[in-house]
Amino acid sequence: xxxxxxxxxxxxYIASFLSGILTCGLLSACGRAPVQTSxxxxxxxxxxxxxxxxxxxxxxxxxxxxxxxENVLSRYSDxxxxxxxxxxxxxxxxxxxxxxxxxxxxxxxRCDEIRDTSAGAFDVHIGALCDLWNxxxxxxxxxxxALPSENMIRDAMENANITDLxxxxxxxxxxxxxxxxxxxxxxxxxxxxxxxxxxxxxKDDGAPFKVGIKDPFETSGQPFGIIELKESRFVSTSGSYxxxxxxxxxxxxxxxxxxxxxxxxxxxxxxxRQTIPATALSSPYPYGDVYPVSVTVIADEGFISDALSTACxxxxxxxxxGYAEKYxxxxxxxxxxxxxxxxxxxxxxxxxxxxFRLD
Numbered sequence: 001x002x003x004x005x006x007x008x009x010x011x012x013y014i015a016s017f018l019s020g021i022l023t024c025g026l027l028s029a030c031g032r033a034p035v036q037t038s039x040x041x042x043x044x045x046x047x048x049x050x051x052x053x054x055x056x057x058x059x060x061x062x063x064x065x066x067x068x069x070e071n072v073l074s075r076y077s078d079x080x081x082x083x084x085x086x087x088x089x090x091x092x093x094x095x096x097x098x099x100x101x102x103x104x105x106x107x108x109x110r111c112d113e114i115r116d117t118s119a120g121a122f123d124v125h126i127g128a129l130c131d132l133w134n135x136x137x138x139x140x141x142x143x144x145x146a147l148p149s150e151n152m153i154r155d156a157m158e159n160a161n162i163t164d165l166x167x168x169x170x171x172x173x174x175x176x177x178x179x180x181x182x183x184x185x186x187x188x189x190x191x192x193x194x195x196x197x198x199x200x201x202x203k204d205d206g207a208p209f210k211v212g213i214k215d216p217f218e219t220s221g222q223p224f225g226i227i228e229l230k231e232s233r234f235v236s237t238s239g240s241y242x243x244x245x246x247x248x249x250x251x252x253x254x255x256x257x258x259x260x261x262x263x264x265x266x267x268x269x270x271x272x273r274q275t276i277p278a279t280a281l282s283s284p285y286p287y288g289d290v291y292p293v294s295v296t297v298i299a300d301e302g303f304i305s306d307a308l309s310t311a312c313x314x315x316x317x318x319x320x321x322g323y324a325e326k327y328x329x330x331x332x333x334x335x336x337x338x339x340x341x342x343x344x345x346x347x348x349x350x351x352x353x354x355x356f357r358l359d
Contacts, residue, residue, distance in 0.1 A: 033188070043169055047062055188203055250266055
């Protein structure tokens with residue numbers, strides 16, 4: 001497959017955006033439809049819901065996220081289906097959320113399918129490994145960061161009894177919300193769930209939705225580039241700049257490579273990949289010392305955009321772009337040297353700022 005390799009210039013792209021890993025710029029007039037916006041902490045991050053029209057209240061959509069997390073997805077909630085699955089072997093893993101039946105078994109099966117077809121780059125059964133690294137706790141100052149030993153990492157990798165759906169939970173939420181928006185005939189909406197966003201429907205003036213990709217190299221809040229979308233799409237970004245701790249000059253972040261047990265693209269991870277028997281991830285990396293610091297996936301389903309942003313980050317562009325194509329998804333990689341690599345369905349142009357559009 002041919003994909004484009006382009007270089008980011010020195011121009012500063014100046015715009016006003018909401019803060020966050022991914023931000024959605026509502027930069028054009030919203031027309032005649034009334035605009036409702038609400039925010040809340042859901043799934044331990046800030047969710048922001050903007051609805052064009054009065055067919056549904058944003059608070060209702062935020063409450064649905066809290067219910068989904070507490071009753072289905074969270075491994076820290078005693079009453080969640082995920083805990084019943086891990087601790088009690090319950091067979092019926094369905095939950096009725098205001099008429100929307102959520103089948104956790106189906107999602108677990110789909111997660112395992114992505115694990116099996118991605119050469120192990122994505123795996124939700126690494127909760128013990130996540131707990132061992134505890135990057136989140138180090139970032140919050142709740143724990144001292146210490147590099148785990150190889151024996152500790154190996155033991156955690158062998159413990160597949162702890163399932164963590166953090167890598168797909170926000171995508172599952174966005175899929176649920178799209179169903180609610182469809183049912184209520186909502187004209188347009190922007191749902192921001194941490195690093196995942198749903199842009200839905202349209203604006204009165206027909207202007208595209210604009211989603212900003214956070215610049216991994218800037219602290220000013222200016223975006224690396226803008227994605228323009230004219231119709232409903234799910235957009236998810238995973239980046240090594242989101243949650244990390246530095247030790248010995250190395251950034252240890254929260255995106256773990258299940259095959260090596262280390263954060264992806266750290267020196268230990270790259271060394272570990274060379275010892276993995278005959279997989280696509282262990283083949284020579286075609287970009288030398290250049291590796292991903294951020295991956296954005298654009299898809300027609302929230303679950304897919306969320307899962308693939310993690311899988312494609314671990315894979316790297318050499319394997320990840322072709323893998324995303326199997327799911328009909330488009331990908332934008334930002335590399336550690338400031339360049340970007342896109343899938344064939346993405347057009348990039350230098351205007352007042354760097355703009356990505358679907359071909």
